Amino acid sequence: MAFSEDLKERIKKIMSKYETKQSALIPVLHEVQREYGWLSLDSMKEVAELLSIPPADVQNVATFYTMFFTKPVGKHIIWLCRTLPCALRGAQQVEHYISEKLGIKPGETTPDGKITFFEAECLASCGTAPVMLVDDELYENLTRKKIDELIEKLRAD
Amino acid sequence: MPEMRIIRSYVDRANSETIESYIASGGYTALPKALRMDPLEVIEEVKKSGLRGRGGAGFPTGIKWSFIPRDSKKPVYLCCNADESEPGSFKDREIIERDPHQMLEGIIIACYAINAHKCYIYIRGEMPKGARILERAIREAYEKGFLGENILGSGFSLDVILFRGAGAYICGEETGLLESIEGKNGEPRPKPPFPAQVGLFGCPTIINNVETLACVPHIINRGADWFASIGTPKNTGTKIYGLSGCVNRPGLYELPLGIPLRELIYEYGEGTRFGRAIKAVSPGGSSSAVLTADELDIPMDFDSLAKAGSMLGTAGVTVIDESTCMVRVAQNLAHFYRDESCGQCVQCREGTWWLEKMLTRIEEGRGRMEYLDTILDACSQMKGTTICALADGCAMPVESIVRKFRHEFEEHIRLKRCPFESRYMGVWEED
Incomplete structure (x- = not known):
């Protein structure tokens, strides 16, 4: 190459x-x-x-640096904040919800190569917890509906 | 009571991030005023204002600027620290995304004062939106002649470069940040020498936080005396407090320094979710020692919190309610610092790792009573013994949690399980 x-x-x-x-x-x-x-x-x-x-x-x-990947990753990256302010507002529940939905644990990529799911440390948006960064966009005040819609969009892309 | 908005004045306005909006609201009027002053007069004015750094340490900004040698043969640099990564802190993000020109105007004035002709803005990698907005703001400032050669005909020239980090809390430490710009791992440097003597590329360098720089145009425009009249004598100006965790209205609140913690939580945050009692508060970002419900009358300023054995830090206040397991809180924080330690110093590399390990064992019912003293001993050996303050940032909250909530740890150990029923440490609004 x-x-x-x-x-x-x-x-x-x-x-x-x-x-x-x-x-x-x-x-x-x-x-x-x-x-x-x-x-x-x-x-x-x-x-x-x-x-x-x-x-x-x-x-x-x-x-x-955590944002550099030295192994192949999925087409889309989900960074879910796990740190205290998000954890107090449900980040662990969100993690389980996403894990179940995608069938993968944090650190893994879906078998179709579409989505890699990572835990992130504080994303500096504690006032709108729980939050996650998906590629270049931040998603705040996460709900099941927001997550469902987003993952559907990522899978279709 | 409404907030006392100075820096946040225009953040709710549509298109507040554009140069047109900034100029329409009186922006870029401090710059020509500063450029007519002698650089030393600018430094004097900032000194007189009493402005203290908003990045965590609270060091007087004007005094920091005066450390730059006036006769430097080498170029002088300003680095704007936009690597906001402290858990609980989210104030700089709003300035970057909603009012970037305010910080740019502060940057230009600061560079004029210290005679820097190049500034790096170090934005954390996890803020792609902020980076897009800042790129555009910098371009706009060049187009209007606020950046580049001979700014507003003053003969002063300045270039600003936006530098994106790539995911490392430690790069918010000022010398870790310099290493990162130099293309290396963000491993903090031993001090002395301090960056004002030997900083970026070995040249005199000032590193200032976003919020600190955003204060500067207001000080120049409205005067040091006006700024110093807000807050308390040694803690002047407003502060953007970030409120998160178990409160009804999390968010940012700009208020005079010294507001009582209780007022911030109950008046502005409208109290706790589900009306639950407060168990603990992390008052200044996750690196600060936690306070208990008996300590809510502390004024939220640098000196009062230091006196109480904690710190104002970035003023990111995280409220923890009675339903929360404090062992899990300590474990969550230890995990963060273990993950973010750069690994240079043994006390930090090993200490954060052992703390997380022992806390996890206690949480999972595999702890022993003697762990508690081992944890406290490890904490005391991690404090003040390393190149930077990351190890202290882990030891201070963990030590305070074990000391102030020791009974919870003992209960875990006695019962050989976590006494809290939920398998989760927090409550998701969805459930």
Whole structure:
């Protein structure tokens, strides 16, 4: 696998904004993950080459941050907040509801590859708990109806 | 009583995030005023206002700014800490999403004061909407000449770059944040040297919280004396309190610093859900020591809470009612810190792990009485012994919960099970 010219151009553009090549690493990993959905060993090696840093440094960073995936994930990602303010307003119940509905536990992907379900630590929306981040959108004051509609939409996509 | 809205004045207005709306409500009038002042005068004004950092530590902002060497041969940086991740805190999200220009105006003024020509806004990865809104706000500010070369003809130039994190609580720690921008793991740096001397890329750097920076245009426009007249003498201005957990009206409330906790919960939060009694309150984000129902008359400011052995932190108040198992609360928090420890310091890496393990055993009925003293001992060894405050952030709430609710832990151990009937720690509105 090699990055397309288009992706390489975008990476160069990102690099031009930063003081050092390494400081472009996190923005570049976001960009590569947007393209492929996750960060394979090959992609990490290619990023290392473009940024002139050791591949181990790229892998080190990619595995430190929870939003970078070094294994394939589903087409859609559900991040359900589990931390105290959400837990006090039913996050554990929501987790069981979603788990039962999808037939998977947190950390797993549905067999059709559509949805990966993760627990998240505090999503900074404690006033509208329980909440979850689904791809790029936050869903607040979760109810069964909201969850049902959303999962139906994700499955159909 | 209505809130005392200064920063939240326009958050309910449609399109409040656009530059047109901000300008129509008097925005970007502090900037030209500041640019006509000497940078040192700006710092003096912020010092005089008594503004203390809203990110948790409460350090005086003007004094922090004055640590930047005036004759620096190296570039100076400002980093805006928009990595809001403290459980219980959700105030910065609203500023970012509903009034981003207010914080941008504060950023430009701060950069002028400390002579920085580049600012990084570090927004947490889990806020994609906030990132979209800020990208647009930054673009709008460039188009109107509030950012870029020679801002408003003043000769002062500034570039702002939005940097998205990727999921790590520790990057909200200021030097963890710097490491992350440099493309590394967010592992906090030993201090000294402090960032004002050796910060981003080895250059003098100031790191300020979103809400702190949003206060700045108001101080410049209405004066330090006006700001200092709000709150109490050493805790000036308004504070955006976040109320969550077992209350009827969770949400954000902007009030003068020093409002009693009881008033916040009962007047603004309209009391507890189902009229249940309060068992405990986490007053300043999850890293603060919990208070009991006997401590609700404490004024919500930096010094009063410190005196009570807790802290104002980010002023994210989480209310825990009588139906909640405190062992589960401690376990939930220990899990968070174990998950978020960067792993550099043994006390933190091992301590958070052991705390979660012991608390889980107690909750599952496999605990022993001697665990309680072991937990307290571990907590005391985690405090003040590590590079950053994450270990303290775990030890303080856990220690306070074990000390103040020891009988609940003992009951679990005696009965060899959790005495609470529900298998869940909270109540879902749906049930």
